[in-house]
Amino acid sequence: MSWWREQRAALIALVIAAVAVVAATVWLDVVPSIRPTDRVIEADSSVDIAGQTLSLGPSEWGEFAAPEGSRTLSVRLTSTGGFDASVCGQATLTETDSSRTWVSSRSGLDVSYDEGESSCTIESEPYRILLVFLVPDDADGPFRLDIEGSDADVARFVIEP
Amino acid sequence: MSKTGDHDGTAPKIAVRAVMSRWMRSVAEVPRWIWIAAVALIALVLIVVAIGGFAQAQTNPTELGADEEARASVYAVTVLDAEFTDEVESEYLEAEPGEKLLVMTMRMENLSDAPIGVGTNADRTKAGLVNTDDPLIDLAGVTATDTVSIWRADGSAGQVILQPGVPSEVMLAWTVPDDAFADGIVSLDIHEVEIRRGAVILSSNVVTWRAIETFARISVTPREAP
Amino acid sequence: MRRALPWAIGGLLVIAAGAVTAVTPDDESLVGPIVQRGSFGDTVESRTLIATASEATFADEVAVPSSDWSAEGNWLVVTVVAAAPTTEVDAAIPLATLVVGDRVFQASERPSASLIATPLRVGIDTVGMLAFELPPDVDSGTAELRLTTSYFTTELDDLVAIPFSLDDLPRTPSAELIDSELVDP
Numbered sequence: 197m198s199w200w201r202e203q204r205a206a207l208i209a210l211v212i213a214a215v216a217v218v219a220a221t222v223w224l225d226v227v228p229s230i231r232p233t234d235r236v237i238e239a240d241s242s243v244d245i246a247g248q249t250l251s252l253g254p255s256e257w258g259e260f261a262a263p264e265g266s267r268t269l270s271v272r273l274t275s276t277g278g279f280d281a282s283v284c285g286q287a288t289l290t291e292t293d294s295s296r297t298w299v300s301s302r303s304g305l306d307v308s309y310d311e312g313e314s315s316c317t318i319e320s321e322p323y324r325i326l327l328v329f330l331v332p333d334d335a336d337g338p339f340r341l342d343i344e345g346s347d348a349d350v351a352r353f354v355i356e357p
Numbered sequence: 358m359s360k361t362g363d364h365d366g367t368a369p370k371i372a373v374r375a376v377m378s379r380w381m382r383s384v385a386e387v388p389r390w391i392w393i394a395a396v397a398l399i400a401l402v403l404i405v406v407a408i409g410g411f412a413q414a415q416t417n418p419t420e421l422g423a424d425e426e427a428r429a430s431v432y433a434v435t436v437l438d439a440e441f442t443d444e445v446e447s448e449y450l451e452a453e454p455g456e457k458l459l460v461m462t463m464r465m466e467n468l469s470d471a472p473i474g475v476g477t478n479a480d481r482t483k484a485g486l487v488n489t490d491d492p493l494i495d496l497a498g499v500t501a502t503d504t505v506s507i508w509r510a511d512g513s514a515g516q517v518i519l520q521p522g523v524p525s526e527v528m529l530a531w532t533v534p535d536d537a538f539a540d541g542i543v544s545l546d547i548h549e550v551e552i553r554r555g556a557v558i559l560s561s562n563v564v565t566w567r568a569i570e571t572f573a574r575i576s577v578t579p580r581e582a583p
Numbered sequence: 584m585r586r587a588l589p590w591a592i593g594g595l596l597v598i599a600a601g602a603v604t605a606v607t608p609d610d611e612s613l614v615g616p617i618v619q620r621g622s623f624g625d626t627v628e629s630r631t632l633i634a635t636a637s638e639a640t641f642a643d644e645v646a647v648p649s650s651d652w653s654a655e656g657n658w659l660v661v662t663v664v665a666a667a668p669t670t671e672v673d674a675a676i677p678l679a680t681l682v683v684g685d686r687v688f689q690a691s692e693r694p695s696a697s698l699i700a701t702p703l704r705v706g707i708d709t710v711g712m713l714a715f716e717l718p719p720d721v722d723s724g725t726a727e728l729r730l731t732t733s734y735f736t737t738e739l740d741d742l743v744a745i746p747f748s749l750d751d752l753p754r755t756p757s758a759e760l761i762d763s764e765l766v767d768p
Contacts, residue, residue, distance in 0.1 A: 264767040266707045288672060296705050297670035330765075332706030472689040479689060480678065481735050512652055515692030522686070522718030523656065561614060562738070 234350045236342075243353070245345040246316045247280030250325070252341075255357045260305045262330055268305065269357060271327045271341060272312065277319040284316035285344025289329045289355070292338050300327040316343070418546070418574045427547040427573035431469040431566070432486070432519075434494060434547060436575050437526070438462040442582035448508055450530055456502060459531040459543060459579060462510065467519035469552075471564070475517040475527060476507045482564045487529065491568045496531055497544040503532040538579075547573040616742035628668065629741030631732040632676070632703075636745045637710075638662040641722065642758035645714050647696045649762065654693060659715040659749075660758045661728060664766060667703045674703040678731040681715045683724060683749070691716045694760050701763040711763030723750045 200207070237243055242251040253272035260268045269289070275281070287300040302314055305328055312326030313319075327341075338356040345351065405411065421427055426435040439461045444451040452458045465486075467473050473484035486493045487505045507517050510528050517527055548568035556563040621627030626635045639661045646653035659681070667674035677700050679690040690699055690713040698711025713728075729736070730743040 263707065263765045266765075286672065288670075295669065297672060298705055299671040299702075301671075301702065330704060330707060335706065470685055471687045480680070509693065511654060513654065513693035514695045518689055518692055520688050520691070520716050520718075522720070523716050562736070 232348055234344070234348045236350045236352050238352050243351040245343060245349055245351040246282045246284045247346070248278050248316060249276045250274070250316070250343065250351065252353045252355075253324075255355055257357060260307060260328065262305075266330055266332050269329045269331055269339075271329070271355065273325040273327070275316060275319070275323055275325055277321050277323055279320055281316065281318050281320065282346045283318065284346065287315060287327050287341065287343045289327075289331070289339050289341055291335050292340060294335075296335065298329045298331055300329055302326075302328050305330070416570055416572065418571045421573055421575045423575075423577045425575070426464075427575055429468075429493075429547065429549050429572065431467075431550050431552065432473070432484075432493070433466040433468060433524075434575075435464045436461055436545070436577050437464055439543060439577045439579035440582050441579050445506075445530060447512070448506060448530070450506055452532060455535050456532050457535050457537075459496075459533055459538075461529050461531075461577075461579075463527050463529060464524055465519055465527050466524040467521050470521055472518050472520050473566075475519065475529075476505065477516040477518075479518050481562050482566075484566045485568070491548075493548045493550060493566065493568050494529075495546040495548065495568075495571075496533075497546050497574065499533050499537045501531040501533055506530040541578050542576055543579055544574050544576045546571040547575060614738040616737040616740060618742050618744050620744045620746065623745055623747035627743045627745060629732075629743050631667065631674065631741065632665060632730060632743055633668050634663055634665040634676075634730050634743050634745075636661055636663050636728055636747070639747060639752050640758060641749075641752055641754040642756070643754070644757040645694060645760055646757055647694050647760050650695045652693075652695065653757075654716075657717045657719050657721065658691075658758065659717055659726075659752075660760070661713045661715070662710065663698055663713060663728075663730070664708045664710045665698065665703050665730070666708045667705045669705065671702070671705050674705070674732065675700050676703070676730050676732060677734045678736065679713050680729045680731075680736070681717075682727045682729065683717070683721055686721075688715050688717060690714065696760040696762045698763050704765070708766040709763050710766045712760050714758075714760060721749070725749070 237245065239250075239252070242249055244250075251274045253274055255269060255271045257269055258267045259270045262268050271289075288297050289300070290297045300314065307326065307328060312324035314326070316325065317323070338354060341353040341355050343351045343353075419427075423436050423439070426433050439459065442452075442458050442460055445458065445460060450458060465475065471482055472479040473482055473486070475484075475486050476488045478484075484493070485491070487507065506529070508528050509517055510526050517525075519525055519527075549570055549572045551567045551569050553565045553567055554563070555561040556565065619627055619629045623636050623639070626633060639659065642658045642660055644653055644655045645658045645660060663676075663679075665676060676698060679699060681688045681690075690697065692699070693716070694714050696712065698709070698713055701709060701711055703709050725746055726749050727744050727746040730745075731737050733740075736742070
């Protein structure tokens with residue numbers, strides 16, 4: 197015990213220095229790397245995002261031609277539009293069991309523009325959105341559909357086709 | 358230790374004299390070999406200064422013309438053609454009124470071991486041939502008013518990347534004022550390169566080419582486009 | 584002996600310090616990639632990429648018929664089949680390099696039909712071609728194809744590396760580069 201008491205000034209200084217090292221490391225390395233996580237809005241059938249209200253419509257398998265071993269899943273949504281309407285970020289489809297994620301992509305598929313917009317747009321009138329995902333045959337669902345809004349919000353629909 | 362003046366005049370003088378004599382005695386006790394070494398060192402320094410060893414290295418850049426290659430340690434450039442024009446349709450380039458475009462066709466070769474971009478970075482290598490604060494290929498005497506446009510003459514896509522050991526024809530266009538180059542002669546300063554590896558914060562694998570002295574100057578007389 | 588002991592200990596410590604310095608990994612190893620190596624023709628899996636190099640040919644000229652472009656040179660054309668393992672977000676190969684000896688080459692940006700930066704899909708393969716423009720003297724030896732899913736060579740993440748030999752590869756006078764497309768399995 198006497199050694200500890202004799203060295204207490206040095207030991208206190210050591211403890212303060214150690215705390216300072218940890219604090220400096222956290223402040224300089226850890227804190228700047230923290231990204232704000234997106235706020236997920238779970239929705240049943242409709243959600244407010246990107247200044248407009250999106251309502252989930254029907255989803256359909258195999259509406260468009262796809263290569264062997266895969267099929268398309270089309271998801272339709274209606275949007276009210278509005279004066280605050282802005283564009284959305286990516287729309288992703290994630291299979292709940294396997295966590296595989298697909299991105300809505302209409303390139304290479306024969307989708308006409310009359311069927312619907314490919315994402316939320318700046319539109320004051322109501323309009324339709326058509327998202328098409330190309331998924332392999334072994335992906336059956338259930339899925340969750342995440343649509344990124346203009347700020348850090350993510351709208352989440354559950355899709356069980 | 359009084360602070361008023363005159364009557365202290367004698368006391369400091371005597372103290373100084375005592376200090377001086379102490380110093381002289383110490384100096385006299387220094388071994389002789391140290392004296393010899395010190396004198397020799399000072400003589401050496403004086404000789405080096407007289408020869409010019411401490412002056413900055415000045416090299417005279419080699420004067421080159423069109424079709425003559427300027428070969429640095431890590432890259433080589435040859436100017437094949439140069440012209441003044443007002444627009445390059447294929448690249449959607451147009452000179453504003455009061456400006457003209459200086460378009461040069463160059464053959465460039467990357468002599469290093471990794472790909473370099475002409476106006477961009479290739480992977481983690483920043484070569485900075487043009488469009489940086491200290492470009493390796495520098496238009497002498499005139500400051501370009503915009504960034505240099507870079508493209509390949511054969512319509513290849515993308516930002517120009519030079520693969521090691523593969524010479525390529527690249528076209529560069531500078532935007533210069535209309536009255537620049539009154540005597541019709543355009544000169545490019547071509548710089549040697551010092552390669553630096555590693556950059557704090559970014560990555561230790563970053564390779565930066567830094568422009569050092571001008572080793573060649575390519576002077577050409579561009580023709581006027583009809 | 585007693586007077587020599589501090590000297591001996593000091594000498595040993597200096598040698599130990601030298602050994603520690605020699606064994607310490609340099610900066611490049613600290614942030615180097617985790618290399619997933621596979622043979623040519625085999626499927627190589629990494630965290631963000633599943634890739635197979637299926638064909639490699641030398642060509643004296645490459646052409647993209649759809650955009651009426653062609654270029655001569657010592658080209659190496661590699662056909663790669665790739666897919667993303669878990670997510671399609673940011674799934675692509677923006678950088679492909681070929682290491683031959685101590686030189687590194689990048690897949691050429693000149694052709695408009697290339698697998699570079701083509702979006703990859705989950706569960707469905709995409710086939711595309713990579714064209715490397717090589718100096719005239721590179722036509723033999725071993726080469727390693729490296730595929731990265733980021734814009735810079737990977738650090739602290741997986742890197743797909745496929746070594747193969749350049750010696751027995753066929754050479755065609757002109758190779759046609761086709762746009763990347765989805766593959767029927």
